[in-house]
Structure formats: C-alpha cells, structure tokens
Amino acid sequence: MPPVRVLSLEHVAAVLKDIDIEDILTSQAQAFHAYSANETQTPQRSTLQTPYHKTLTMPSRIDTLTSTVKIVSVPKTDSKDGLPGVTIVLDNKSGEPRGLVNARLLTAVRTAAGSALATRVIFENKQEKNKALSLVVFGSGAQAKAHIQLLTHVLPDQISRIVICNRTLPRARDLVHELSPDCSAKSIDISAFSITTGESTSSTTGSGSGSPQDKLKEIVQSAHIICTCTNTTEALFPGEWVQPGTHLNMVGSYTPAMHEIDQSLVARAWTLVDAKKECEHEAGEFILAKKLTGENGVLVELGEIFAEDGKFKRGALPKEFSDRGNNQDREKKKDVTIFKSVGIAAQDVAITALVLDRAETMGLGSVVDF
Numbered sequence: 001m002p003p004v005r006v007l008s009l010e011h012v013a014a015v016l017k018d019i020d021i022e023d024i025l026t027s028q029a030q031a032f033h034a035y036s037a038n039e040t041q042t043p044q045r046s047t048l049q050t051p052y053h054k055t056l057t058m059p060s061r062i063d064t065l066t067s068t069v070k071i072v073s074v075p076k077t078d079s080k081d082g083l084p085g086v087t088i089v090l091d092n093k094s095g096e097p098r099g100l101v102n103a104r105l106l107t108a109v110r111t112a113a114g115s116a117l118a119t120r121v122i123f124e125n126k127q128e129k130n131k132a133l134s135l136v137v138f139g140s141g142a143q144a145k146a147h148i149q150l151l152t153h154v155l156p157d158q159i160s161r162i163v164i165c166n167r168t169l170p171r172a173r174d175l176v177h178e179l180s181p182d183c184s185a186k187s188i189d190i191s192a193f194s195i196t197t198g199e200s201t202s203s204t205t206g207s208g209s210g211s212p213q214d215k216l217k218e219i220v221q222s223a224h225i226i227c228t229c230t231n232t233t234e235a236l237f238p239g240e241w242v243q244p245g246t247h248l249n250m251v252g253s254y255t256p257a258m259h260e261i262d263q264s265l266v267a268r269a270w271t272l273v274d275a276k277k278e279c280e281h282e283a284g285e286f287i288l289a290k291k292l293t294g295e296n297g298v299l300v301e302l303g304e305i306f307a308e309d310g311k312f313k314r315g316a317l318p319k320e321f322s323d324r325g326n327n328q329d330r331e332k333k334k335d336v337t338i339f340k341s342v343g344i345a346a347q348d349v350a351i352t353a354l355v356l357d358r359a360e361t362m363g364l365g366s367v368v369d370f
Contacts, residue, residue, distance in 0.1 A: 002091070005356065005365040007101045014364060015355050016105060021153050023354065028113040029302075029310035031062060031350035035275065036303025039063045040346040052076060060345030066092045070103055070348045083107050083142075087352045097370065099356040103348070105142065106355065110347040112146035115249035118272050118302060118339035119225060120154040121312055122247050125322030132160040136223040138260075139230030140166040140175045140192075143251060147227045148179060152186060162190040163205055163219050166230075169194035173201055193219060217241050228252045228260040239265025244335035250285075254342045259285050270320040270334050274302050274341040282342045302339070 007015070034040050041061040048055040053073040061067040072085030085103035090096065135151060137144045144164060152159050162183065166172035172192035183190040191202035198212030206215030220226070220241040227249045228236055239262045242248070248269070253260045266289045273279045279286055305316040321337055359365050 001096050001370050002094075002098070003367045004097050004370050005099045005360060005367050007099065007356065007359055007365045009102045009104055011359060011364045012102050012105050012355060015358050015362065016109065018362060019354065019358055021150065024109065024351065025113055025117060025150075025154070026310035027350045027354045028110060028347060029117055029306040029312075030308065031344075031346045032114070032117070032274065032301070032303035033306045033308055033310070034062045034064065034303070035344055035346045036301045037308075040344075040349075041067075042345045045345070058345040058348065060349050062346055062349045065349055066090060066098075066353050067095075068345075068349045068352055070345065070352075072103060072107060087348055089352055089356050099352070099359075099365075101352050101356060103352070106348070106351045107343075108142035108146040109150075110351040111143060111251050111341060111343060112150045113351075114274050114302060114341050114347065115147055115227060115251060115339055116150035116154045117306070119151055119247060119249060121305065121317060122272075122321050122337055122339075123155060123158070124312075125314075125317065126245075131158070131224070133158050133224040134161040134163070134222050135159050135225045135227070136163045136165060136219055137227045137229060138165045138236050139228070139252065140164055140172040141229070143229035144227070145175060145179065147229055147249065147251075148190075149182075151225065151227070152183075152188065156186075159186075159188055159225075161222075162188055163223075164190070164192045165195055165216065165219065166192065167194065167196050169197065169199045169201070176201055225249070231258065232260055233258050235259055235262040235265075238262060239268065242268075242336055246336045248336065248338045249341070250283075250338060251341045251343075253285065254282050256282065259288070261285055263289060265336065266338075268334055269336045269338040270318070271338045271340055272300055272302060272321065273339070274347075275344045276301055278342045278344060279340055283340055286340065 043059050045056050045058040053075045055073045058070045067090045068087050070087040072083050087101045087103045088097055089099035091098045164172045164175055176190050176192045191205040193200045193206050198215045200206050206219050220237050225247050230252050250260050266285050300318055305313050307313050
C-alpha cells in the first residue's frame with residue numbers, strides 16, 4: 001500500500017490560508033454542477049446514534065475527480081469549533097487510501113461556500129449594487145465565522161454592517177473579537193447581540209427600548225442578508241419581520257423536525273437549493289410547506305446555474321431571482337429569496353481533494369505507511 005498523507009486540524013488551517021478563496025468557490029461550483037449533472041455518486045448516508053452525538057458516514061464520488069468517505073459526529077448540544085470529523089481520500093485508480101484529512105474546518109468552509117455562491121449570483125442580478133448592506137448571522141460557531149468570511153469576500157465594499165445574534169453574548173462576543181481586525185480593514189461595523197437577554201456589544205445594535213424580542217425585531221428588519229447557522233427546531237424569528245428584497249442563507253436545519261423559519265416566510269420566498277432531492281426529505285420547513293400547499297417555491301439547484309468549469313451561467317438563473325421578476329413576484333406575493341442547504345457529500349470530495357493536493361505541494365502533513 002502506498003504512503004498515506006495525514007492532515008491534522010493545524011495542517012488544514014495552514015493550507016486554507018494558502019488557498020485563494022476564489023479557488024475554493026470554483027471547486028465548489030464545479031462540485032454542485034457535477035451533482036446536478038448526475039456525475040456524482042452519493043449513496044444514502046448511514047447514522048449511528050449515541051447519547052451525546054450522532055455519527056454520520058458519508059461516501060461520495062465525483063466521477064471526474066476522486067472518491068471520499070467522510071465520518072462526522074454531530075453533537076446534541078451546540079458546537080463552537082465546528083463538527084468533529086475525518087475524511088478518507090481514495091486513490092482514483094487503485095482505490096487505496098491516499099489521504100486522511102481532519103474535516104472539522106472543511107465542513108464549515110464548504111457549506112459557507114455554497115451560501116457565498118448563491119448570494120453572489122443573486123446580488124449580481126439586483127439593480128442596487130452600490131447599496132450598503134446589513135448582514136445578520138444567527139449562530140456564533142464555525143459555520144457563522146465561515147459565512148461572514150466568505151460573504152464579505154463575494155460582496156466586497158457592499159457589506160457595511162454585521163450583527164451576530166446568539167442565545168448567549170459571550171460566545172458571539174468572542175467571534176466579534178476574532179473577526180474585528182479583518183472587518184475594520186474592510187470598514188465593516190461588527191457587533192454581537194444576545195437573543196436571550198437583549199445585551200449587545202454596540203450601543204447602536206438593537207438600540208430600541210423594550211424587550212430582547214423588540215430589539216431582535218429591529219435587527220431583523222434592518223437586514224439585507226440573513227444567515228441562519230444554528231441548529232433549531234423552531235423558527236428563529238417571525239417571518240413578518242423580514243423586509244421585501246431580503247436574501248436568506250439557511251444551513252442550520254437538516255431533518256424533517258427542524259425549522260429555521262416559519263411558514264409565512266417560506267410562502268414569500270423563491271428558493272434556490274443545493275440538492276432538490278435531499279431538501280425534499282431533510283429540510284423541515286420545505287417538507288411542511290409542500291404538505292400544506294403542494295408548492296414550495298423551489299425553482300432551481302445551485303449546480304444548474306454553474307457550468308462544468310465553475311463559471312456562472314447567467315441565462316440559467318430564473319428571472320424570479322433578479323429585479324426583472326419583481327412585478328410577477330408581487331402578484332404571487334413572493335418578495336424574498338432563499339438559498340437552502342442541507343449539504344451534499346460531493347462538496348466534501350471537492351474541498352478535501354483541493355486541500356490534499358495543496359498540502360502535497362506545500363509538503364505539509366505526516367506521511368505514514370499503512
């Protein structure tokens with residue numbers, strides 16, 4: 001058996017710093033395209049239940065790239081540092097293990113990359129491109145961090161304000177502290193807000209008088225982009241708070257029992273998804289919407305609007321996602337857009353292969369004989 005390259009969490013972090021974000025986005029766009037073009041194999045994932053977490057085993061293959069098997073544990077409480085996991089990369093010809101890669105950071109990055117791709121194409125099709133945008137993120141873990149980093153990359157000079165909403169203030173405040181240097185360099189005001197207590201790290205965040213709920217309402221109403229990056233079984237806020245024209249990235253729910261938004265907001269949305277089949281079986285909000293109305297506003301998969309080389313196919317984006325569709329949207333009472341992601345294993349193939357290839361070039365990792 002040939003040697004296997006083992007990449008620790010520290011190795012992966014070093015490689016990610018060396019990789020251009022555009023390379024990550026391109027590789028993910030190619031993975032989405034491959035999935036939608038039926039050029040992937042994604043067998044049903046298997047699950048092991050324990051009192052403390054559930055462990056998922058996810059094999060996948062992109063026919064033009066390679067095969068991987070990812071094993072990830074999902075804690076039954078909030079996880080600050082991302083989901084513990086490992087991905088085995090197989091040699092494309094022999095099928096023997098080629099790499100063993102810590103997946104903790106990569107899960108967050110590949111998920112945020114999908115949101116970033118969706119957000120970029122939707123805002124490229126809006127007429128008010130120079131408008132200062134407010135980004136509101138629910139959650140303070142690895143997913144929230146990755147979403148902020150990638151969204152500020154794809155919307156340079158547009159996002160001027162970020163509010164991190166979390167149940168408790170200390171964790172959100174820690175993330176603000178970590179991201180503040182980069183945000184300051186980009187002239188972005190970033191603050192934290194506690195949904196539970198109404199406390200904030202900024203006097204201008206949720207500054208209105210009243211309960212924490214009143215302050216949260218003010219924050220949501222001011223948002224142009226909302227990212228829900230936390231596990232929840234109940235809607236995080238009433239849909240009526242969301243203003244027309246808002247775009248939402250939803251990555252927190254992945255079972256039929258989980259709901260990030262309420263049905264009133266689902267009914268108002270044109271929805272872009274990472275995988276139609278998976279969302280139909282795993283996204284609680286849209287499963288319920290289909291049961292209630294028989295129609296959930298899903299128009300297109302992300303992979304259907306990207307080409308084999310990862311380039312955006314502008315003509316493939318339905319007009320409902322751009323300003324051109326506004327009159328029709330109003331008639332149908334749909335005035336917001338959503339990107340819903342439950343995660344597809346092909347994303348893991350693309351991000352892990354990219355990182356492993358770069359690690360080999362950089363000479364990083366421990367090379368061991370099995």
